[in-house]
Amino acid sequence: MATLLTLCTDAVEGVLENAVPSSIIGNSAPTAVLLRNCAQDVGRALERGYKWQALKKSYTFATSDGVTAYDIPEEMRRFINMTIWSDTDNWPLINVSDARYRELVSGIVVSSIRFQYNVGANQINLNPAPGSSSVNIVFDYHTKYFCENASTGTGQDRWLADADVPRLDDNLMVLGIRYRYLARQGLPYDEEKAEFLAALSDLRADDQPLTVIDVGCIPQRLPVNVADGSWII
Secondary structure, eight states, X not given: OOOHHHHHHHHHTTTOSSOOOSOOTTOOSHHHHHHHHHHHHHHHHHHHHSOOGGGEEEEEEEOOTTOOEXXXXXXXXXXXXXXXXXXXXXXXXXXXXXXXXXXXHHSOOOOOSSOEEEEETTEEEEESOOOSSOOEEEEEEEESOOEEOTTTOOEESSOOSXXXXXXXXXXXXXXXXXXXXXXXXXXXOHHHHXXXXXXXXXXXXXXXXXXXXXXXXXXXXXXXXXXXSOOOO
């Protein structure tokens, strides 16, 4: 995996008339500052623009007696739909609308045998309130941390050192930095941008296997709150 310094060097070698900067972070030279900003913009645009498998993570929290609100990870960009499960009970939580959650909290309703949840204020809000027996809740999400510290692997949403490495494709980062650098210098960049967009399209197509959707099957699990057994047919 290439470092930030390598990415920036590869991006402007053969483009700059002057020498390529020997450092990026902490360097106040205009070229170094511009390259750092370009690298930052590329990383953030890429992580926001697509659900990359390299940025997929899982998070688990344990419920506490009477506590209904639980913080989501600070690094989270987006939930991966239909992945919030109770590992303890081996069933999915039921996602409800704002209106339905307000009805559960403020109205007169029959208590559910499964957790229903709504997301607000960067928290997962559960109903009914958990009891004294702790339950492990797990879900998958995409992180906004597009780069990391090379030594510790700690994720970051910004470049902090020349030795930081991206979590996304090296070549894609180089192409993105290059065309942005040219554009901000007022130089022709159409060819470089087209090369970046072509590489982006290819990588998105190859990033993860496609799922097969059988439109002729009957869903095995309906989004209703029913007991798991003792059905009479």
